Amino acid sequence: MPAASPARVLVAEDNRADRLLLSAIVRSEGYHVVEAVDGCDAVEQFRTHRPHIVLLDALMPRMDGFEAARRIKAEAGERFVPVIFLSALGADDALLAAVEAGADDFLGKPYNQVILRAKLSALERLRMLHATMQRQRDEISRHHAHLVQEQEAAKAIFDKVAHTGSLDEPCIRYLISPLAVFNGDVLLAARNPAGNLYVLLGDFTGHGLTAAVGAMPLAEIFYGMSNKGFGPGDIVREANRKLGAMLPKGYFCCAALVALNVHKGTIEFWNGGLPSGCLFRAGRRELVHLESHHLPLGIQGDARFDSTTRVLEVEPGDRLILCTDGIVEARNDTGEAFGYERRDEIIRRTRPEESAFDALKHAVYAHMGASGRDDDITLVEVTVASPQQVPIAAPVQPVENGGGSEEWRLSYELGPRSLRSSNPLPLLQHVVTEFPQLRRHAGTIFTVLTELYSNALEHGLLRLDSSLKSSAAGFAEYYRARSRALVELDGFLRFDFRCEMDGAGGRLYITVTDSGPGFDYSAKLAELDAPREGEYHGRGLRLLRELCQSVSFRGRGNEVEVVFAWSGEHG
Amino acid sequence: MAERLDRALLEERRMLMNDGFAALLDAYLDDSERRMGEIGDALESGDLERLRRAAHALKGSAANVGAEALAVLCEELEDAAEATGLDALGPLVDRVRAELRDVRDAVVAEQQKH
Amino acid sequence: MSIASQLSKDGRELTIRVSGRFDFSVHQEFREAYESLAEQPARFRVDMREACYLDSSALGMLLLLRDHAGGDHADVEIVNCNADVRKILTISNFEQLFSIR
Numbered sequence: 001m002p003a004a005s006p007a008r009v010l011v012a013e014d015n016r017a018d019r020l021l022l023s024a025i026v027r028s029e030g031y032h033v034v035e036a037v038d039g040c041d042a043v044e045q046f047r048t049h050r051p052h053i054v055l056l057d058a059l060m061p062r063m064d065g066f067e068a069a070r071r072i073k074a075e076a077g078e079r080f081v082p083v084i085f086l087s088a089l090g091a092d093d094a095l096l097a098a099v100e101a102g103a104d105d106f107l108g109k110p111y112n113q114v115i116l117r118a119k120l121s122a123l124e125r126l127r128m129l130h131a132t133m134q135r136q137r138d139e140i141s142r143h144h145a146h147l148v149q150e151q152e153a154a155k156a157i158f159d160k161v162a163h164t165g166s167l168d169e170p171c172i173r174y175l176i177s178p179l180a181v182f183n184g185d186v187l188l189a190a191r192n193p194a195g196n197l198y199v200l201l202g203d204f205t206g207h208g209l210t211a212a213v214g215a216m217p218l219a220e221i222f223y224g225m226s227n228k229g230f231g232p233g234d235i236v237r238e239a240n241r242k243l244g245a246m247l248p249k250g251y252f253c254c255a256a257l258v259a260l261n262v263h264k265g266t267i268e269f270w271n272g273g274l275p276s277g278c279l280f281r282a283g284r285r286e287l288v289h290l291e292s293h294h295l296p297l298g299i300q301g302d303a304r305f306d307s308t309t310r311v312l313e314v315e316p317g318d319r320l321i322l323c324t325d326g327i328v329e330a331r332n333d334t335g336e337a338f339g340y341e342r343r344d345e346i347i348r349r350t351r352p353e354e355s356a357f358d359a360l361k362h363a364v365y366a367h368m369g370a371s372g373r374d375d376d377i378t379l380v381e382v383t384v385a386s387p388q389q390v391p392i393a394a395p396v397q398p399v400e401n402g403g404g405s406e407e408w409r410l411s412y413e414l415g416p417r418s419l420r421s422s423n424p425l426p427l428l429q430h431v432v433t434e435f436p437q438l439r440r441h442a443g444t445i446f447t448v449l450t451e452l453y454s455n456a457l458e459h460g461l462l463r464l465d466s467s468l469k470s471s472a473a474g475f476a477e478y479y480r481a482r483s484r485a486l487v488e489l490d491g492f493l494r495f496d497f498r499c500e501m502d503g504a505g506g507r508l509y510i511t512v513t514d515s516g517p518g519f520d521y522s523a524k525l526a527e528l529d530a531p532r533e534g535e536y537h538g539r540g541l542r543l544l545r546e547l548c549q550s551v552s553f554r555g556r557g558n559e560v561e562v563v564f565a566w567s568g569e570h571g
Numbered sequence: 572m573a574e575r576l577d578r579a580l581l582e583e584r585r586m587l588m589n590d591g592f593a594a595l596l597d598a599y600l601d602d603s604e605r606r607m608g609e610i611g612d613a614l615e616s617g618d619l620e621r622l623r624r625a626a627h628a629l630k631g632s633a634a635n636v637g638a639e640a641l642a643v644l645c646e647e648l649e650d651a652a653e654a655t656g657l658d659a660l661g662p663l664v665d666r667v668r669a670e671l672r673d674v675r676d677a678v679v680a681e682q683q684k685h
Numbered sequence: 686m687s688i689a690s691q692l693s694k695d696g697r698e699l700t701i702r703v704s705g706r707f708d709f710s711v712h713q714e715f716r717e718a719y720e721s722l723a724e725q726p727a728r729f730r731v732d733m734r735e736a737c738y739l740d741s742s743a744l745g746m747l748l749l750l751r752d753h754a755g756g757d758h759a760d761v762e763i764v765n766c767n768a769d770v771r772k773i774l775t776i777s778n779f780e781q782l783f784s785i786r
Contacts, residue, residue, distance in 0.1 A: 015632045017598035024588050024595075059624050087631070110580060110634040113587065205741040249752050250745035254777065273777040295778045299748060304757075325741075325776075 006032045007124060010051035012042035012068065013086060014060045018109070022055065022086070025113050029120060039063025043071045051081070053123055055107070058087040058098065066101040073102040080130035082123035157216075166190055166197060173357040174380040184211035185324050185378040188219055190226040192259070193429060193446030195390055198226045198235075199382055202255040202297070203274060203324040210251055214298070217242045218253065229429045229446050232259045233307040236270050236297065240305050243298035252298040256290065256322055260314070263387050263447075264539055267320065270309045272296045275328050278321040278344065279312060282352040287344055288312060290322075311479045313472060316386035319356055321347060326377040327360070330368050338367050357381040405502040406435060413494040419457065420486055425449055428495060437501050438508065441566055444547055445508070448562060451540045452512045453493075458482060460514035460558055461491050491515035505567040507549075511559060518557030525553075575677040577637030584636070596682050599636050600675060603629060607671055610648075614657070614664055622660070623652035629667070638674045641667070687711050690718035698728040701750075704735030707743040707770075715746050719753055729754050734765035739773055751782060762786065 009031040013019040023033045034049045036042035038060040046054065054072055056065040069083050082104040087094075098106070105119050166189040167174060174187055184204040191197055200222050204211035218239055225235045236257055243253055254273030261267075271277060273296030276289040294306055314320075323343070330338040346363050350356040360379060410431065414424055429446050433439045458464045462485040468474040491514065498509040524541070544551045548562040585592045606629040613622035630645030644667050651663055688711050689702045701718045703711070719729065729750060733739075751759045763785045766774065774785055 015602050015628055017595055017602045017632050018635055020591065020595050020598055021584065021588070021635055024591060028587060059627055087627075109631040110637065113583070203741070205745050250749040252741075252745070252748070254741070275776060292776045292778060295781055299782070 006030055007053060007127075008032045008034055008049055008051040009120070010034045010036060010042060010045055010049070010054045010056075012036035012039070012045075012055065012060065012065070013057045014038050015057075018057075018086075018111075022111055025111060025116055026055070026120070028113070029117050031120070039065060039068035042068045043075070046072050046075060052127060053120065054081060054083045055086055056083060058085055058094070066097055069098070069101040069103060078134065080127055080134075082127055084119060084123070169197075171197070171383045171385050172199070172380065173355060174378070175357075175361055176378045185326075186211075186215045186218060186253075187378060187380055188222045190223050192226045193229045193443050194261075194450055195443055195447070196262075197260045197382065198222070198232065198257065199260075199320075199322070199380060200235075200255060200257045201274060201322045201324065201378065201380060202253045203378070204253045205251050210247075214243055214247055214251070214253060217246065218255075218297075222257075225426075228426045229450075230426050231309075231423055232257045232268050232270050233309045234423055234426075236272070237302070237305060237307040240297045240300065240307075241302050244301065247298045252296040254292075254296040254324070256292075258290070258320060258322070258382070260320070260382060260384065262314075262316070262385050262390050263543060265313050265315060266311050267314050268309045268311045270294065270307065275323060275325055275340070277323075278319075278347050278356075279314065280319045280321065280347050280350065280356060281315065282317045282319060282350075283315060285348065287348055290320075308483065311475070313469070313475045314384045316384055317352060318384040319347075319350075320382040320384070321356055321360070322380050323360075324378045327364055327379060330364050330377065332367050333369055338364055342367070355381060355383075406437075406506070407500050408497075409499075410497040411494065412497075413492055415492050416489050419461070419489055419491075419493060424495070425453060432497070432508075435499070435501075437506060437566070438499075441564070445564060448510065448544060448547055448564060449495075451544050452495075452510060452560065452562065455540055455560070456493050456512045456514040456516075459519070460516040461489060461493060462486065463516065505565070508564040509561060510564065511561040513555075513559045516558050518555060518559075521553035521557045575638060575640065575674050576681070577639060580637035581681065593682060596636075596678050599632060600678060602632050603671060603675065606632075607668060610664055610667070614660060617657050619652050619657065623649050626652060626667070629671075633674065636674075636678065638670075638677075641670045641674050644670050688714040688718055692722070692726065696724060697726055698730060699726040700730045700732055702732045702735060705737060707733075707736045707739040707746075709740075709742040712742065712746060716749070719750060725754075727760060729759070729761045731761070731763045732765055733763060733767070733770050736770055737767070739770050744773075744777055744779065747779070747783065 009026050011019060011023050011026060011033055012035075013022060014037055019035060019037070023035055027033050031053075034045050034051050036045045039056075040062045042054070042056060042060075043063070045051070054069075056068055058065040060068070065085060065087075069085075072081060072083065083102055084105045084107050085098045085103045086107050086109070095106075104123060107116060107119060166172065167187065169189070172189060176185055176187060186200070186202040186204070188200040188202075189197065200218075202215070202218060204214050221239045221242060222235060225238060230238075236255070239253075239255070247253075252273070256269065256271040256274040256277055258267055258269040258277070267279065269277070269290050271290055271292040272294035273292055276291045279288040279290060280286075281288070290310075290312075293308075293310075300306075328338055328340055328343060342363065343360065346359050347356045350359055357379065364377065412424065412428065418424070425446070428449055429442065432445055433442045438445060459466065462482060464478060464482055464485065466478075468478040468481070493515070494513045496509075496511040496513070500507050541551070544562055547564070549565040550561075550563045552561050553559065554561065584595065588595050606625045609625035610622055610629070613619070613625060626645050626649040630642050630649060633639075633641040633645060644663075648660070648663050648667055651660055687703065687705045687707075689704075691700050691702075692698070693700070699719060699722065701715065703715070731747065731750070747761075747763070751761050754761050761783050763774065763779075763783050766785065771785070774780070774783075779785065
């Protein structure tokens with residue numbers, strides 16, 4: 001019957017003869033007996049000996065069985081201590097009182113050994129079962145507490161990586177509502193060296209640690225590469241490669257990356273698997289969808305991965321909205337999803353000075369009502385600032401020492417294969433910012449390099465007509481033509497740097513030469529001196545003239561030299 | 572005496588208790604005397620609740636030694652203490668006392684047998 | 686059962702029928718439907734006629750099936766999708782990996 005050490009049974013009975021008899025019966029069944037002579041004694045003995053099963057007479061002096069049972073049950077707390085009442089309690093109300101006091105069974109007089117044996121072993125089994133259950137429950141809750149603690153630690157680490165950067169800038173409003181401690185959603189924002197805003201929204205399959213573990217390299221790639229001047233296409237390609245290598249099969253990350261350049265009035269985006277984003281052109285009250293054209297990150301191998309981005313023109317006051325499927329799939333009490341139509345309608349109704357963010361957030365919560373949230377809801381809105389609000393370069397990095405005297409030259413030439421497949425800017429930026437004096441002006445130099453490069457490539461080599469960009473349709477056509485021409489490109493492009501600096505300041509000469517036929521720059525420059533409002537082309541040249549001491553064309557127009565100068569004190 | 576005590580039950584108790592059987596019977600004699608005294612006191616002082624409890628206790632221990640007739644009488648008294656007035660209880664208490672006397676004689680005889 | 690599967694008479698095509706919500710709760714059943722076969726069929730069909738919903742873990746399960754069926758050389762069809770299911774597959778651009786009808 002009872003295992004290694006016998007279970008202890010408390011026998012509480014004030015009639016000595018009955019107590020002797022019952023103890024003898026219980027003992028003969030192999031249990032260890034603890035005796036009590038009344039209710040008070042029973043509670044006392046219970047405290048001292050912690051018996052496993054309690055037999056209580058109902059009517060006892062000092063404290064009756066009902067009160068004793070209540071106190072013993074309270075004393076036992078979570079532990080299940082079966083209580084058998086010793087009385088043929090005939091009347092229903094006495095029976096009820098016993099049950100209310102915690103009676104688990106009854107035993108009448110005369111005591112019958114066979115019946116008592118059956119009752120004790122049944123209660124003993126029940127007690128064991130209860131103890132096992134409790135042990136398992138405790139184990140589960142210990143594991144759970146441990147898991148929650150680990151998740152919290154992981155989240156704390158994750159937050160340091162993922163929610164830094166530019167998310168707090170006034171032009172960004174966002175909402176991340178976690179379903180668990182960790183949700184599968186990642187929202188990252190950063191500025192590249194030229195001050196362009198990069199926003200990445202990702203939604204990992206599943207919630208919890210898998211998502212979190214994947215989010216770390218994603219954040220690292222995003223911040224690292226945008227900071228070095230890589231473009232959106234380079235970033236998603238690298239993220240796809242890394243996630244594909246580390247995530248288990250069947251896990252992936254739906255993501256959209258948008259880069260906003262307010263000076264050129266463009267956004268460049270890539271969307272793989274996220275619900276369409278929205279570009280709301282507030283002035284024209286026009287809504288353009290940023291559709292998903294790609295597989296999510298982490299599925300396709302690098303060779304088949306398509307990092308092609310799309311470019312759209314934007315104006316100050318336009319709004320860019322990205323969300324995860326939590327919003328479109330948010331369901332109300334009847335199971336109806338919020339859907340795309342509602343989302344678009346709310347954005348369309350927003351007045352130019354209003355934020356679509358608040359309206360959308362309230363509408364989704366109102367739609368869900370009391371039915372709660374069954375997925376992660378992440379929503380971000382970026383308002384396109386006017387160029388005057390955004391400094392051309394990213395904030396200057398402080399420099400420890402001013403750097404000594406330097407004089408160097410560097411020449412870097414790209415052939416057609418390189419031009420088709422790689423972006424030279426991060427490398428050049430890296431070289432230039434190795435010099436402490438130049439590092440202070442890293443943002444401005446990056447902007448200058450970007451403009452020189454895209455001018456030489458798109459106009460000098462690819463012969464694209466920038467006047468196409470005067471209309472919205474032509475704008476899209478321009479970028480399509482660019483992709484086509486790049487494939488057939490034949491030619492080269494060369495950067496020549498010459499730098500002279502001492503403690504008092506310095507000059508960086510950058511010459512970009514392309515193998516194209518050149519252009520009539522005198523006419524172009526005259527045109528630039530009489531700028532017209534609202535034109536899309538020519539912005540690049542004007543920007544260069546603002547940032548550099550001089551901009552001059554040479555040769556047949558296939559060679560441009562800019563001089564970037566700075567003084568020693570600051571800036 | 573056979574009708575006072577359930578022989579089979581008593582034999583079972585003896586087998587269970589072994590050397591303790593005599594002590595069990597001693598304890599019964601003490602308990603029952605004390606309970607009967609309580610019943611007499613309660614009747615005199617008119618404490619019906621005390622009377623009922625003592626009758627209940629006397630009933631239980633009677634059943635445990637196989638004194639069925641006494642147990643039945645005690646139950647009658649227990650019920651009567653709740654249902655009827657004090658005056659009607661006197662004769663019933665007398666019957667319980669008489670039955671108990673016979674049971675005790677039988678128990679003493681049982682003790683002497685061994 | 687929310688997952689039922691049937692092998693064609695010649696044993697060359699396995700059809701897996703999904704009914705109700707296609708989400709993580711059927712993950713075990715879905716895997717067993719194709720992993721339990723002694724011989725690998727040449728083609729797989731996932732029939733969505735009875736499926737009302739699918740979530741991202743279902744997309745993951747489809748990717749696992751594709752991988753099992755030979756990755757880039759896999760012949761996996763997803764058929765009879767309702768509008769909601771179709772939309773989710775389209776957003777994820779799964780037509781680049783599966784033939785969807």
